[in-house]
Amino acid sequence: MPKDFFGGISSVFKNKDMVQIDYVVDEDRIIGRDEELESLAQSLYPATNGSKPSNCLVYGKPGTGKSLSVKFITQKLKEKAGENGYSVGIAYVDCSQSSSETDAVIRIAKQLNDPDLSDVRIPDTGLSTGQFYQRAWKAMDATHDISLIILDEIDKHHAYDDLLMTLSRAGEANKLTDSSLGVIGISNKPRFTDKLNERTVSSLGERRHVFPPYTANELKEILEARKDAFYDGVLEEGITARVAALSAREYGDARKAMDIFRYAGEIANENQSETVKDEFIDEAFERAERDEILEIISTLPHHSTLVIQSVAALAADRDTEKNPITTTEAYNLYQRKCSIEEASPLSERRVRDLLEEAEFLEIITRNTKAAGKAKGSRTIITLVDDPEKTLEACKLVEPND
Template structure:
């Protein structure tokens, strides 16, 4: 059936409207170069902040590469977001440029082990990365051939295509493999042994250095004795960033935004939030970027404090949602009942008494027609919530003759926890009865404080 003239005009109009809106959004963005706010972007050295010692150490250790000598293996460890990947990649990029100008073939083989589940897959990822870097075919299939054949192909690519290579294994501790037996050697231990021994045994022509990056300061203790002896790295420690360093990091990425779109307090506020969260630069940069995305989303000309605060709430909500998705209904209900106490309370509640929360839990099970578990079960669920770092707890006395009770304090804002859990379809009825639930919370708190 053919469309009439009216339909065609409508489609053209809609097409133009969509295209025009897309173009207008691009023109009016608060961003100038958004890529600078990608935490994985390899940045210029003048943007590196608070890592002078680590930068000096890695330059010193890898300088022999440019002098035709063998560099040591490296172990970079410290919390997430403290600059490990940033520094090693920035130095290697400069070595590549200098080596090229000298006519040397220097290669950087970089893999992230987070999503790699086995030793065999890690070896294939190394072959593939080396082949891409050299601009040649991988030469082996991902499956259907032995790990030894893939490893031999990897050695072959390195020997034929490079004079020297650094192999960067990011988040190496996550490459545990399938360990059904606790005595089984972890996959990362086997891989480090093979890579660090290959050059010594003449399997690779040229100089090879392995840089392992980990959040675990006790990583070396988990290595097999042979791997530890063969790997034998130089250690480079990366501590948390403080608020001033985070602020400097964001200042050096200010040009990701258009001129005069950032309010004065945006960078200090973003840095302060990230400093509270263990000094993670990745989170600081993410928050700084998300604030701008919120400004764009609302067609605002400037990035304001409320954009940063909303971006922080979104980040907390996303993290909380991810963590809570796997909880059972009873665990969610226990946590939800506890979270709504400070949310619905008419007075300031910094810590939630377990007796109040359990009574609210009982009311909610009746409202939702759910199974009601015992007080001991509720406390057990909340103990588990504490192991997940949703809450912290402290025992408090209730006065002479009244015994003791637990009080829970939420790590994230209880509003975020309640809102996140309230999205669960099984808790919809509680969300629809806000005023009623509010009155129950208030009654339980009043009764508690009168008895204390």
């Protein structure tokens, strides 16, 4: 008999996709976002009749349902416009995964282009940013009546100002001749517009949509509506309430709730348990917290991870309120880590750039403190997340350390 490698494996999940973060559920599973969805529908409504929709800015803390709501409503809009005989194209860019303005424009152009209709080819490289924009406009004009561009996590893009400026003003600047364009920017930062220049704010912020955190009850309902990700009867009594309560501890975060829920199932599988037990939830919570850090760190080059590891190791070792971490200390430890690895260290100046990048990504904050009369000032570094969890995340992305 041939060995059946899969025969001994069982899972508590009937449909695991349903508890993945990117999964777009239908409206019967979207809880407590009626007002937000209606107000988005208001802003985008003109597109159902082939007219230009309002540009939108959507804000709120992580896990308040922004990405889900925007993906859902734009999909509905596309269907509705289709019934009326208008073609709506949707481009979705996760800006945290996009490295430059050119990269974002390429992604947008590819999603909105149908080469059979437009006769436009979007190569992966080899054109200037301006040339890519030209092709994008041409592709949009030829392919759709309305193009909707969703820029998710826009504040994490290095060139958000240029990108937003060019896209949100494309209509006025006569870049498009046969179609129109709506831009939806999504940000986890309520004060994001403070950083934008005024012209961008006025053209993009035609409509603003603010997403508040959920209550523990709403989180419980959100999870209840996904219970069929699991087989009947595998969830122990009270699981959804426990997960909801934990996820509401800081503020009502549905991303955390979904992560804990999914991890609890994975832990059940790892333990070959037929049910998802209450005792798995604490571990699932730990994994969800670690993930938040891991997600950011995993995008960084090796030397950045070494620098962050150095800061975290220093922070884990002492009371940083009383005895703050200086750039010089972090640099010294980083150099030692390099020598253990037999890697050549970057210059202190380059490491300062990496720290600046880490500050941009909200892994650390930096402050200038007076260092005493004769000494001038020095920069002190504060780690945003828990040092132990940060170290653990660094280890996970650098398995050889």
